[in-house]
Amino acid sequence: MSNLAKIERDPNYQELVRRRSSLGWLLSAVMLVIYFGFILLVAYAPKFLGIPLGSGVTTIGIPIGLSVIVLAFVLTGIYVRKANSSYDVLIRKIVEENRS
Amino acid sequence: MKRFAWLSVILLASLPTIALAAGAVEGGSKQATNWSAIGMFVGFVGLTLVITYWAAKRTASAADFYSAGGGITGFQNGLAIAGDYMSAASFLGISGLVYTSGYDGLIYSVGWLVGWPIVTFLIAEQLRNLGKFTFADVTSFRLGQTEIRILAACGSLVTVAFYLIAQMVGAGKLIQLLFGLDYWIAVVLVGGLMMIYVTFGGMKATTWVQIIKAVLLLSGATFMAGAVLYKFGFSPEALFTKATEVHPKKLAIMEPGTLISNPLSAISLGLALMFGTAGLPHILMRFFTVKDAQAARKSVFYATGFIGYFYILTFIIGFGAITLVSTDAMFLDGSILEKTKSGIAAIKGGSNMAAIHLANAVGGNLFLGFISAVAFATILAVVSGLALAGASSISHDLYGMVIKGGNANEQDEIRVSKIATLVLGVLAIFLGIVFENQNVAFMVGLAFAIAASCNFPVLVMSIFWKGLTTRGAVVGGFLGLVSAVVGVVLSPAVWEVTLGFAKGSAPIKLDNPALFSMAIAFAGIWLVSILDRSKRAAVDRDGFDAQYVRSQTGIGAASATAH
Numbered sequence: 001m002s003n004l005a006k007i008e009r010d011p012n013y014q015e016l017v018r019r020r021s022s023l024g025w026l027l028s029a030v031m032l033v034i035y036f037g038f039i040l041l042v043a044y045a046p047k048f049l050g051i052p053l054g055s056g057v058t059t060i061g062i063p064i065g066l067s068v069i070v071l072a073f074v075l076t077g078i079y080v081r082k083a084n085s086s087y088d089v090l091i092r093k094i095v096e097e098n099r100s
Numbered sequence: 101m102k103r104f105a106w107l108s109v110i111l112l113a114s115l116p117t118i119a120l121a122a123g124a125v126e127g128g129s130k131q132a133t134n135w136s137a138i139g140m141f142v143g144f145v146g147l148t149l150v151i152t153y154w155a156a157k158r159t160a161s162a163a164d165f166y167s168a169g170g171g172i173t174g175f176q177n178g179l180a181i182a183g184d185y186m187s188a189a190s191f192l193g194i195s196g197l198v199y200t201s202g203y204d205g206l207i208y209s210v211g212w213l214v215g216w217p218i219v220t221f222l223i224a225e226q227l228r229n230l231g232k233f234t235f236a237d238v239t240s241f242r243l244g245q246t247e248i249r250i251l252a253a254c255g256s257l258v259t260v261a262f263y264l265i266a267q268m269v270g271a272g273k274l275i276q277l278l279f280g281l282d283y284w285i286a287v288v289l290v291g292g293l294m295m296i297y298v299t300f301g302g303m304k305a306t307t308w309v310q311i312i313k314a315v316l317l318l319s320g321a322t323f324m325a326g327a328v329l330y331k332f333g334f335s336p337e338a339l340f341t342k343a344t345e346v347h348p349k350k351l352a353i354m355e356p357g358t359l360i361s362n363p364l365s366a367i368s369l370g371l372a373l374m375f376g377t378a379g380l381p382h383i384l385m386r387f388f389t390v391k392d393a394q395a396a397r398k399s400v401f402y403a404t405g406f407i408g409y410f411y412i413l414t415f416i417i418g419f420g421a422i423t424l425v426s427t428d429a430m431f432l433d434g435s436i437l438e439k440t441k442s443g444i445a446a447i448k449g450g451s452n453m454a455a456i457h458l459a460n461a462v463g464g465n466l467f468l469g470f471i472s473a474v475a476f477a478t479i480l481a482v483v484s485g486l487a488l489a490g491a492s493s494i495s496h497d498l499y500g501m502v503i504k505g506g507n508a509n510e511q512d513e514i515r516v517s518k519i520a521t522l523v524l525g526v527l528a529i530f531l532g533i534v535f536e537n538q539n540v541a542f543m544v545g546l547a548f549a550i551a552a553s554c555n556f557p558v559l560v561m562s563i564f565w566k567g568l569t570t571r572g573a574v575v576g577g578f579l580g581l582v583s584a585v586v587g588v589v590l591s592p593a594v595w596e597v598t599l600g601f602a603k604g605s606a607p608i609k610l611d612n613p614a615l616f617s618m619a620i621a622f623a624g625i626w627l628v629s630i631l632d633r634s635k636r637a638a639v640d641r642d643g644f645d646a647q648y649v650r651s652q653t654g655i656g657a658a659s660a661t662a663h
Contacts (some may be wrong), residue, residue: 007649024221031221035214041372042207042356043363049203050355056337057344061356065206066415067407069213076217080401083225088394091653098654098655 007098017092020072023082027075136469137147139281143372144316144477145293148309155290155301155308162510165302165517166233166492167388172307174395178402180307181386183314183414185212185377186410187482188475189544191317194411195458196451198418199425200444202343202353205418207250211370211412214378216404223378224400225393226563226651234489235384235555236497239517239562244570244636245506245574248558249497249575256381256497259547260490261531262484263380264524269531271479277449278456278472284533288485291529297484298491299518303389311568313481316474317408321413324471326454327462328420336416343422348442354420358629365610369545372614375547382489393654414455423452424461431457483528491520542593545612549588553617555581561625563651566644569637572629580621587613 002011007013041049041064163169172180190212198205231237236252269286275286297305332338340354347353379382387396425431426443437446447453459471495517500508558577561568587608588594595606610616629637650656 004646004649006225007653007655008645011244012650013653020652028218028221031217033209035374036367036370038210039207039366040363043366044314046356052354057340057351057354058128058337059203060201062206062336062340064342065159065203065210066412068210070413072214072217073408076220076401076404079221080397083397089395094653095655 002022003098007094010094010097011092012093012097016087016094018082019090020087023079027079031072031075034068034071106659121646133337134279134465134469134472135464137472138469140469141472142622143474144312148293148297148305148312148477148480149648152297152305153299155304159300159302160305162233162496162513164301165514166228166302167385168303168307168494170389170391171387174390174398176307176311177386177390177399177400178315178406179390180310181383181399181403182406182410183310183317183409183478183481184386184485186314186317186478187267188274189266190479191321191410191414191478192270192274192452192455192475195414195418195421195455196453197453198415198449199447200420201357202347202349202419202422202549203355204357206415207356208373209415211373211406212377213408213411215374216400216407218358218376220376220397220400220404221503222562223559224396225654227384227387227440228393228396229651229654229657230389230563230647231388233385233388233496234601235381236501239558239573240501241562242647243562243568243573243640247570247574249501251556251558251574252555253493253502255379255550255558255577255581255591256493257490258585259379259381259551259555260486260493260524262543262550263382263547264486265488265531265535266540267479267483267486268549269526269535269538269540270537271483272532274452274479275401278475281340287532290480291525291532293480294484294487294528295522295525297480298488298521303385303488306416306481306488307386307389309484311476313474314406317478319412319467320459320467320471320474321410321417323539324420324459324462325413325416328416328424328458330422331424331462336385336572339416339423341417343419345346346443348423348429348444362609364615365612367613368610368611371618372545372548372552372612375552375556375614377551379551379559380547381493381551381555382485383662384559385485385489385492392657417455417458420462421427421458425454425457428461432463448579487521487524489526490524491517494520542588542591542598546588548582549584549612549614549617550581552614553584554578557618557621557625561622565629566641566648567629568625568644569629569634569640571632571634571637572625572627575628576621576623576625579624580617583617583620584613587617619657621628 047066049059051060052058053060157167161169170579194205196210197208227235227238230241234252234256236249240248240251268290271290272283272287275281275294276283297309330337330341344351344353350355390396390399422444424449432446433448440446447457456468456471456475460468467557499516500506500513554577557580558573562573587610590606590608591611591613592606592609592645593611595601598604
């Protein structure tokens with residue numbers, strides 16, 4: 001248990017928790033806003049999504065829908081990039097320092 | 101191993117004979133026996149059986165059986181997760197939905213994808229750090245083992261059961277159409293092969309079957325979408341223009357249609373799709389097959405990419421089918437065309453066949469055979485993953501942890517798991533036959549609703565909320581489970597369509613109950629937990645700090661590779 005208290009006091013650990021939770025919850029909130037924004041458009045403004053782009057038949061809803069898909073992937077990519085570059089280093093440090 | 105060899109030989113040898121027999125007695129609704137499809141399917145089955153044989157020789161410990169010994173890489177696991185998710189229902193169903201309603205299909209695709217980022221941000225790494233074989237390992241980490249394991253097993257088994265029935269019925273119908281086999285033969289074949297993969301090869305075989313299928317499906321769909329775009333000089337605008345000319349709904353297919361009946365219903369469905377993904381036991385199980393948290397996180401990234409790419413393809417495929425299938429008499433049923441004057445309604449075999457006919461239109465009979473074989477392979481792979489998740493829940497959670505109190509002999513646990521797989525296989529075949537003529541479309545929605553309302557709330561609260569107690573999790577989890585099931589039964593899809601009560605009489609107007617069932621689950625968990633003054637509650641809260649450190653750092657996590 002003393003090891004647990006030691007890890008909790010470790011500044012690396014505190015930084016890891018702070019970074020991971022702020023990034024995780026922030027990106028989740030962004031995803032929720034994007035997705036439910038899209039769903040609310042579908043529910044309350046279907047005609048808006050039906051506005052044609054220029055003179056063709058392609059509507060504004062097509063790029064909007066596709067960009068939700070692409071953004072989901074991009075957000076995941078951002079998280080993984082940040083996590084790979086900073087979490088893993090911190091975790092390695094924490095493990096090194098607290099080896100009993 | 102002898103048993104395995106025999107079973108494989110019998111199954112392989114019987115395939116062409118069954119097809120021949122079925123071809124001879126076939127009725128009007130079935131296709132003519134498709135030899136190139138059967139040939140390619142036999143090739144796929146042969147290959148997967150070789151893999152199962154290879155995996156069986158390397159599957160000795162419980163870790164091998166449940167989690168492939170943790171030896172799957174992030175990229176491979178990403179493909180396997182994508183494979184689990186790209187079921188025949190999403191391939192044929194979404195392209196069929198685009199075919200009949202255009203834009204509405206895209207709304208579903210988006211909903212099915214957006215759960216993945218949430219899984220990545222909030223639970224993938226924590227899951228890997230805390231769990232070993234099933235997601236109940238995580239939820240019961242600091243809570244009362246017995247109660248939480250029983251809750252998780254109920255949530256898992258009910259989700260798996262509904263998902264499995266939907267897949268089996270879909271499989272039977274599809275194979276009947278594609279291969280000219282009788283419905284019951286198709287269901288028995290799927291159930292039989294699934295039992296072989298899972299009992300002999302465990303997670304290792306199930307994962308590799310899934311990976312091979314994902315690669316085949318992605319390549320096939322890429323070719324099809326490419327061929328469609330090629331015909332229109334790679335101009336989506338040209339494709340859409342032609343589609344709006346030939347589709348009876350004209351320009352309406354380019355905007356949201358009637359699929360979403362009211363705003364609350366849309367939000368509720370959105371919740372179920374988004375958070376259901378994060379509560380499906382066969383998907384959560386995949387996070388234990390990788391080495392560490394980093395690999396878990398990478399695997400969802402790859403999976404999100406593959407799934408998103410795949411949904412964009414199905415959208416193009418659906419529009420391709422509008423232009424190339426609904427205008428070609430070869431794919432249409434003459435008598436329906438006569439009555440409705442609509443090529444869309446007259447498609448042979450129903451809208452789910454849109455992608456299959458399109459394969460024929462762009463790639464001829466040989467490519468039709470390939471896509472048919474891939475569709476069959478898809479069902480097989482998804483069904484195997486589901487059965488493994490259900491069996492693990494029975495053997496690891498119920499037998500190992502509840503009945504044996506965590507002291508089960510590893511070999512006994514594996515044996516129980518294999519027996520459970522056989523029982524689930526027989527049950528799936530039986531239910532598949534019983535539900536042959538029922539409308540089972542609501543079952544996938546129900547599976548997602550239960551996953552979102554029972555498994556997900558307990559999982560996320562156990563990871564993040566210190567105040568969660570055993571009593572709170574059990575009460576809230578069961579409330580979510582029950583309200584999801586009741587909500588689906590009282591919804592228009594079941595009350596009116598399946599049970600046949602008068603139109604408009606459904607007590608609940610939402611097509612999916614997630615909006616209130618998730619709220620009930622979270623509220624129940626919170627309220628019961630904060631009121632809980634029991635001794636157990638104090639233990640539960642005290643355990644949080646240690647759990648949190650491990651979930652963040654992975655220190656003390658089950659070492660993945662057992663050898």
